[in-house]
Amino acid sequence: MKKPWDGIIPPHEQEAYRAAGFGRASGLGKRPCLLIIDVQYRTVGTQPKPFMEAIKEFPTACGQVGWDAVRQIARLLALFRQKGWPVIYPYVSPKESFDKGRLADKVPALMTVARRGYDFVAEIAPEGNDVLLPKKHPSAFFGTPLASYLIERAVDTLVVTGCTTSGCVRGSVVDGFAYNFRALVPHDAVYDRSQVSHAVNLFDMSEKYADVMSTDEALAALKAIDRAAA
Amino acid sequence: MKKPWDGIIPPHEQEAYRAAGFGRASGLGKRPCLLIIDVQYRTVGTQPKPFMEAIKEFPTACGQVGWDAVRQIARLLALFRQKGWPVIYPYVSPKESFDKGRLADKVPALMTVARRGYDFVAEIAPEGNDVLLPKKHPSAFFGTPLASYLIERAVDTLVVTGCTTSGCVRGSVVDGFAYNFRALVPHDAVYDRSQVSHAVNLFDMSEKYADVMSTDEALAALKAIDRAAA
Amino acid sequence: MKKPWDGIIPPHEQEAYRAAGFGRASGLGKRPCLLIIDVQYRTVGTQPKPFMEAIKEFPTACGQVGWDAVRQIARLLALFRQKGWPVIYPYVSPKESFDKGRLADKVPALMTVARRGYDFVAEIAPEGNDVLLPKKHPSAFFGTPLASYLIERAVDTLVVTGCTTSGCVRGSVVDGFAYNFRALVPHDAVYDRSQVSHAVNLFDMSEKYADVMSTDEALAALKAIDRAAA
Amino acid sequence: MKKPWDGIIPPHEQEAYRAAGFGRASGLGKRPCLLIIDVQYRTVGTQPKPFMEAIKEFPTACGQVGWDAVRQIARLLALFRQKGWPVIYPYVSPKESFDKGRLADKVPALMTVARRGYDFVAEIAPEGNDVLLPKKHPSAFFGTPLASYLIERAVDTLVVTGCTTSGCVRGSVVDGFAYNFRALVPHDAVYDRSQVSHAVNLFDMSEKYADVMSTDEALAALKAIDRAAA
16 A cells, blocks of 8 residues: 655665564554644634645644645544543643743744634534643643643553644654554644655654554544454 | 755745745754764664665664764764763663563564664763763653753753664754754764655754754854854 | 751751761752742632631632741742842643542542632732743643743752642652752742641751752842852 | 551641541552662661661661561562562662762762662562663652553552652652552551651652552552452
8 A cells, every 4th residue: 555655765765664674563552542733723724725825824834734634633533522532632822922942943933823823623623521731842742741641541542633744743653652652643634834744754653653544544443442342 | 055855855845944934043052962862883783884784783773874974973072072061872771571662562673682782882982971871762851861961061052963863863852942952963963774764854853943954064063152152 | 047847857867867968058050040839829818817717718728828928939039020030930720620630539629729719829920021830730840841941041040939838849849859950948938738747848858859948048048149150 | 547647747737638628548540550669778778777877888778667668568569479560660770970960969978879789679679570760860750761661551550669758759659640640658668767757758648649558458458459350
């Protein structure tokens, strides 16, 4: 089956990873949690538009690819709600004057995003007992009590969605891996402003940290958890 | 000047990042620290060989690119020793039976690397009061007291070298950024088993987390710190 | 000079610590930061009252001792404002339905404190660029980006005030110590619902983690920082 | 039943905590892990001696109380081995020249403990797949991958033993609580150089963070876990 990084990571490099023994499956556990990272209007725009139009509304917007992912996330969310599995929304909280630091150096435009941009995208907004997790840094684990929420819920597997693939998704997957959570990344439910970086980050995660598959495959694997436990 | 990712990240994607306001310089502070990550024989081999030969000795070896980077790291190390600036060696400690976890799932070959592979590469081995920092997970910060060592030394800037660009270097840079340390990544002093992933991870870091430049440029920038303070 | 724990920690135990070599001074650095922890109406009450009255308003209230400490904190705050030194307010954010965990087991009453209780005490409320730091767990460092704020501000010394001595103050001091920040605890600017536990926690911190002194002494020591640097 | 802090925390203070709603039981989960913290010869001496004699061998020694606790820990360890439950040994690793920091300020004598002192006490030494966890700071969680080991083992409950009650035990319990692990502290399986501080720290933990009981009671509660699951 074609991988998102085919045509970008050349065959001899993929073979090198195979020869060295990377990229085995870590598999799913029994208690998954859905992370929906930074799916706020600031990353998709208030409506679907091409990238160069979208960044006029919010410099952080990824454009159409974001809205495509939202549709896939909605399918995963529906399954998690039906199963009663936990759902957590790590999100960027509005920047305050005291938040200046390296982010303000590297991407000053991120400090002045309009408040409306921080709202959750309505199609997949939080409900009921979903955990809201404000964060100040890329990884959903860094400087947040995410690990405590996961331990309380006896989670063993993270299904990681949202954006950007090369930013907060990648950072959260690496930390989740380090904490020994299993991770599944549905490649069409994460998005990025660069398609090459998106693909290569999926490759990196697939080789070292997570199982990467389509949302279709992820839904099938997640639905099979119950059967395995029965 | 040509960037390591030119020809891999297409021009329109680089322009998109420019338009959105990413990739500004964070600059150097006044108190740099050199991190030499995982430069052990396990990642370069006991002698320079092509990749497919090198992995026969250690599955974790990156081959010739590692030895090329060692020469650049040696130049940086010489400057840090001359200035009396701190040098820290985050390194992978030998895997124990109790260390199984996600790493053993994804890359089981990493669990059985020969002990010799864990030795530091002699050309840039630790000395004197250098900090030795064993780690179990990718980022040099995760599950280690690295932040405590940096705070004790009043460090404000990390110069990050070693391997792999897409693994422990990337993870350490992202965490260093989140802690608000400035980061400089000399692109020829870090190495990886995939040249595409190496380049794209440099791009990601340059756009969001760190200043990426050659070792020549890094040495010039570091030497200028004293002049600025004088 | 009489210590807050004299009469509680018996002389032979104090002598034992002396003989074993504990309790040396760590001293102040050059860049102090004031932490005002959990000084919200929930911990002092909307007005000074005896403890058994105060807990009728908020079960978390400490009564008169809290208001006494507020007066001392105000003196420290005035100095920090005058010097332009950083001030950070770690505080308990209102409990959400998803916040259940060990705290809800051990002290269920803490889950239903009235919203008014979460307001900062007006006499020493945040201003300008003060950092507001919501937290979910005792230590101001746990699950928060406090370390990042301190690193950005090049802080080397924490002046820790607020409540409770045996809870969030103690937890924050232990973590600050582990991060290698110097810590000063003005014993009359921290408060607790138990005077014995207050005193013994000050003893523990003084022997192992922090310099403990009166606010008068702390102000003198802090004012001397500038002279030392001049 | 008499509590270790009766006679030290006066009745009116204990009543105040009852009135405010503190000190409920958190109970045991289903997957306990035994933490044996810092039970090395440096904390008990190579043989039982009175405190003022013991510190002549190692300034960190607690004397006879340590050996009394070792006997209780041995009983808990036997149960964990029989059940096949995980056992983790957080321990102080020998201090290196680069380890200076706040600890060297507050208790310089700790920097020069003889190497023999770092050996595990033979009566309860690690075996087989027990996890060895070197640490540089008080809490077994700080700067270590302890959380990762616990998550991999799906632990939900920590049984915390060793020393000192007011130091590394207390720090580890507070962090374990913040991570949402349940904690049980058998009060005769932890030890300290001050009996008053020992008792008050047990009180603090019992009121806010952990269930405190005798080793007899703890063994009964732990044996009941299987029955509950059957």
